Amino acid sequence: MKDVGDTRLLRTLLAVMRHGSMSGAAAALGYVPSAVSQHIARLEQQVGTELLSRRPGGGVSPTAVGRALADAAAHVLAATADFQRLADNIAQSGAPEVSVGVYATAAGRLLPTALATLRTSHPDVVLHVTETEPVHGLRGLRTGEIDLLLAYRYLPEDPPNAADLQIRELGREPLWLMAAQGTGFTALDDCRASDWAAGHLGTPDRRLLQRWSHRIDLHPAVRYETDDYHTALALIAQGLAVGLVPASVVGGWHDPARPVTRIADLPAAHRPEREVLAVTRPRSSHPVVDDLSDLLAAAVAATHGV
Numbered sequence: 001m002k003d004v005g006d007t008r009l010l011r012t013l014l015a016v017m018r019h020g021s022m023s024g025a026a027a028a029l030g031y032v033p034s035a036v037s038q039h040i041a042r043l044e045q046q047v048g049t050e051l052l053s054r055r056p057g058g059g060v061s062p063t064a065v066g067r068a069l070a071d072a073a074a075h076v077l078a079a080t081a082d083f084q085r086l087a088d089n090i091a092q093s094g095a096p097e098v099s100v101g102v103y104a105t106a107a108g109r110l111l112p113t114a115l116a117t118l119r120t121s122h123p124d125v126v127l128h129v130t131e132t133e134p135v136h137g138l139r140g141l142r143t144g145e146i147d148l149l150l151a152y153r154y155l156p157e158d159p160p161n162a163a164d165l166q167i168r169e170l171g172r173e174p175l176w177l178m179a180a181q182g183t184g185f186t187a188l189d190d191c192r193a194s195d196w197a198a199g200h201l202g203t204p205d206r207r208l209l210q211r212w213s214h215r216i217d218l219h220p221a222v223r224y225e226t227d228d229y230h231t232a233l234a235l236i237a238q239g240l241a242v243g244l245v246p247a248s249v250v251g252g253w254h255d256p257a258r259p260v261t262r263i264a265d266l267p268a269a270h271r272p273e274r275e276v277l278a279v280t281r282p283r284s285s286h287p288v289v290d291d292l293s294d295l296l297a298a299a300v301a302a303t304h305g306v
Helices: 007-019 022-029 033-047 064-091 104-109 111-121 134-143 204-215 229-237 247-251 287-305
Strands: 052-054 060-062 097-102 126-131 148-153 166-180 195-198 221-225 243-246 260-263 273-280
Touching: 007 022, 007 033, 007 060, 007 064, 007 134, 022 033, 060 064, 064 134, 097 104, 097 134, 097 287, 104 111, 104 126, 104 148, 104 247, 104 287, 111 126, 111 287, 134 148, 134 273, 148 287, 166 229, 166 247, 166 287, 195 204, 195 229, 195 243, 204 243, 229 243, 229 247, 229 260, 243 247, 247 287, 273 287
Parallel strands: 097 126, 097 148, 195 221
Antiparallel strands: 052 060, 148 273, 166 243, 166 260, 166 273
16 A cells, blocks of 8 residues: 555545535535545545445445544544644744634624633634534544534533543533413423424434433423524424523524513423533643633633523
């Protein structure tokens, strides 16, 4: 096997696996699809075997060798990014750069104030912020594309929980049981016979709802399945359903024509919440990342009083 040392080819392989197609990877990387195909062909030639199985319609899936090479490539790219950062720090060349991956709710509610405050203490830092769900952000973190990933975790057994990452709990964000004003719903018992809005079966928030409702002897009838909390809250505001919604999302709801109300009498020992986490690579410590994590922890704490 020839030396597989071109990091561009490795990044292309990971992008194709992430997006499931050559065209999707090309769009994400800023290449034309033919360039992506050439990168994969060159890499397969160097390895000496097929890395991707092509499917009708342009889709691809990794072979066993492709998955093994992708795992190794992620570690190589992360080590390369950490080395580059160390070299830049030693040379003191230019302003420090930090890439942050953040899930949608935090991008709108937790991150902006923290970033504004960070500017006062680190005016020279160059920040790159990418909105991404944790499952995708973890890949970017491992390849060095992201330095700090802001993630959530609904249940202890859910990712991120890998031994190769450094995970800091920033706090716990409450999930509030919400109903539309005017429905007369003021207590948990009022919601028992109502329709519910929640995530699809198998999603972390839906599994949290199932576990929580079992503990309090509740049997929610989920009639509206959506993985978008803003959609769920819109359904709730119309009086069509009730549901659990993160406090930060509720804090961003401003529609005087469709006000919502919080059901506050939930059992204190079983109030639903999700962890908010700062995830980094163990060897990529940076003062800016530490300070931003502190500011985000304060922002999470503030959601309790939204």
